[in-house]
Amino acid sequence: xxxxxxxxxxxHRALLKAAARxxxxxxxxxxxxxxxxxxxxxxxxxxxxxxxxKDALLNETxxxxxxxxxxxxxxxxxxxxxxxxxxxxxxxxVGEAHRDDTANGCAIxxxxxxMPRQSRKFRAAFxxxxxxxxxxxxxRLTAAGVADAEKLAPSLLAAMAGAVALSRTISDRxxxxxxxxxxxxxxxxxxxxxxx
Amino acid sequence: xxxxxxxxxxxHRALLKAAARxxxxxxxxxxxxxxxxxxxxxxxxxxxxxxxxKDALLNETxxxxxxxxxxxxxxxxxxxxxxxxxxxxxxxxVGEAHRDDTANGCAIxxxxxxMPRQSRKFRAAFxxxxxxxxxxxxxRLTAAGVADAEKLAPSLLAAMAGAVALSRTISDRxxxxxxxxxxxxxxxxxxxxxxx
DNA sequence: CGCGTTATATTATCGGCATCATATGAACGC
DNA sequence: GCGTTCATATGATGCCGATAATATAACGCG
Numbered sequence: 001x002x003x004x005x006x007x008x009x010x011x012h013r014a015l016l017k018a019a020a021r022x023x024x025x026x027x028x029x030x031x032x033x034x035x036x037x038x039x040x041x042x043x044x045x046x047x048x049x050x051x052x053x054k055d056a057l058l059n060e061t062x063x064x065x066x067x068x069x070x071x072x073x074x075x076x077x078x079x080x081x082x083x084x085x086x087x088x089x090x091x092x093x094v095g096e097a098h099r100d101d102t103a104n105g106c107a108i109x110x111x112x113x114x115m116p117r118q119s120r121k122f123r124a125a126f127x128x129x130x131x132x133x134x135x136x137x138x139x140r141l142t143a144a145g146v147a148d149a150e151k152l153a154p155s156l157l158a159a160m161a162g163a164v165a166l167s168r169t170i171s172d173r174x175x176x177x178x179x180x181x182x183x184x185x186x187x188x189x190x191x192x193x194x195x196x
Numbered sequence: 197x198x199x200x201x202x203x204x205x206x207x208h209r210a211l212l213k214a215a216a217r218x219x220x221x222x223x224x225x226x227x228x229x230x231x232x233x234x235x236x237x238x239x240x241x242x243x244x245x246x247x248x249x250k251d252a253l254l255n256e257t258x259x260x261x262x263x264x265x266x267x268x269x270x271x272x273x274x275x276x277x278x279x280x281x282x283x284x285x286x287x288x289x290v291g292e293a294h295r296d297d298t299a300n301g302c303a304i305x306x307x308x309x310x311m312p313r314q315s316r317k318f319r320a321a322f323x324x325x326x327x328x329x330x331x332x333x334x335x336r337l338t339a340a341g342v343a344d345a346e347k348l349a350p351s352l353l354a355a356m357a358g359a360v361a362l363s364r365t366i367s368d369r370x371x372x373x374x375x376x377x378x379x380x381x382x383x384x385x386x387x388x389x390x391x392x
Numbered sequence: 393c394g395c396g397t398t399a400t401a402t403t404a405t406c407g408g409c410a411t412c413a414t415a416t417g418a419a420c421g422c
Numbered sequence: 423g424c425g426t427t428c429a430t431a432t433g434a435t436g437c438c439g440a441t442a443a444t445a446t447a448a449c450g451c452g
Binding site: 204207238239240241242245246 | 398399400401402403
Binding site for chain 2: 025026027029030102108109110111112113114115116117123124126127130151152154155157158159160161162163165166167168169170171175178179182183186189190
C-alpha cells in the first residue's frame with residue numbers, strides 16, 4: 001500500500017454515505033453510479049475499485065442504512081423509562097421532521113413499495129432490516145407491559161411507516177400534519193399510553 | 197374516419213389496461229412504453245398516436261386506476277349495512293388476496309414510496325386519488341356512527357396501505373399473514389367493530 | 393372496386409447509464 | 423528524488439428506453 005491505508009476505506013465510507021442518501025431520495029432504480037461518485041467528489045470510472053457492481057453497492061448501502069437507523073434510535077431512547085421510550089419513539093418516527101427528511105429517514109418509509117420489484121438479495125436485506133426493527137420494537141413493547149408484543153410490533157411498524165409514507169404524498173401541509181397526529185394518537189391509544 | 201370508429205378507442209382502452217397493470221407491477225419508472233405496447237399486441241412505434249408522451253400515459257393511467265378501484269369497492273359494499281360494510285372493506289383491503297395481486301390492487305399500496313420522486317402532475321393525480329378514497333372512507337365511517345371520521349379516515353387508510361405494502365416485502369408467509377390479521381384486528385378495535 | 397384516410401409497423405436518433413480498459417498521478421520506501 | 427504501486431480519472435462500449443420520421447396496410451365511402 002503506497003497510499004495511506006485509510007484512503008480507500010475513507011472513500012468507501014464516503015460512497016456508502018452518499019449512496020445512503022441517494023437510495024432513499026431517488027430510490028434504487030434512479031440512484032446512479034455516477035451520481036454517487038459525483039456526490040463523493042469523484043468521477044464515475046473509479047467506482048468499480050470499490051464495489052463489484054451497482055447491486056453490491058445497493059445491498060451494502062441498505063444494510064448500512066438500517067444499522068445506522070437502529071443505532072440512532074437506541075441513542076435517542078437510551079435511559080428513558082419503557083413507556084416513555086415508546087411514546088418518544090412514536091413521536092419521533094411519526095413526526096413532521098421525519099416526513100420532511102426522506103434522505104435520512106427510515107428505509108421502510110422510503111422504499112416500501114419499491115421492494116417487490118427489486119432483486120432477491122436486495123429484498124432479503126430489506127427484510128432483515130424490517131425484522132430487526134420489529135424485534136427491537138417488540139422488546140420495547142414487552143418492557144412497557146404491552147401484551148402480545150411479538151404479533152403487534154410488525155403491525156405497528158406498518159402503521160407508522162404507512163402514515164409517514166402517505167404523509168409525504170400529500171401536498172397540503174395541514175392535512176399531512178393531521179394525518180401524522182391522528183396516527184400518533186391512534187397508536188398510543190392502542191398501546192394504552194395516550195397520556196404520554 | 198375510415199377505420200371503424202371504435203378501433204382507436206378500443207386500442208386506447210387496451211393500452212390503459214395494460215399500463216394499469218404494469219404501473220402497479222413495475223412502478224412508474226420501470227414501466228416502459230414498448231412493454232405496454234407489447235402487452236397490447238402492438239409494436240412500440242404506434243404509441244404516440246395514442247398518447248402525447250409516457251408522462252401523459254402515466255397520468256391518465258393513474259387516474260383510471262383510482263377510479264376503477266373506487267367503483268370496485270362500491271360494488272363490493274353496495275347494500276351492506278354501514279358497520280358491516282366497514283368490516284368488509286377492511287377485510288378486503290387488508291387481505292391476503294390483495295397482497296398477492298399487486299398488479300390489480302390499490303395504487304396507494306403499490307406506489308406509496310415512489311411518489312416523492314415523480315413529476316408534479318403524477319403526484320397531483322395520486323393525491324386526488326388518495327383524497328377521494330379518504331373521503332369515501334370518511335362517509336362510511338360517519339354512516340357507521342364513528343366519531344371524528346374526517347380526521348380518522350386518512351390515518352386508517354395509511355395504516356391499511358402500510359400493512360399491505362409491508363406484507364408484500366415479507367417472504368415468510370406466516371409472518372406476512374399475521375401482520376395483516378393483526379392490522380385488521382387493530383383497526384376494527386379502533387372503530388369498535390371487533391365483533392364483525 | 394379502388395382511393396384516401398388513418399392505425400399500426402419499421403426503422404432511426406438520441407441520451408443516459410452500467411461497465412470496463414487503459415492512462416495518470418500521488419504517496420511511500422529506498 | 424526515483425521508481426513502484428495503487429487510487430482515481432479519462433475515455434470507450436454497448437444496451438435500453440423515449441421519441442420521432444417514414445412506410446405499410448386495413449378499412450369504408452363513393
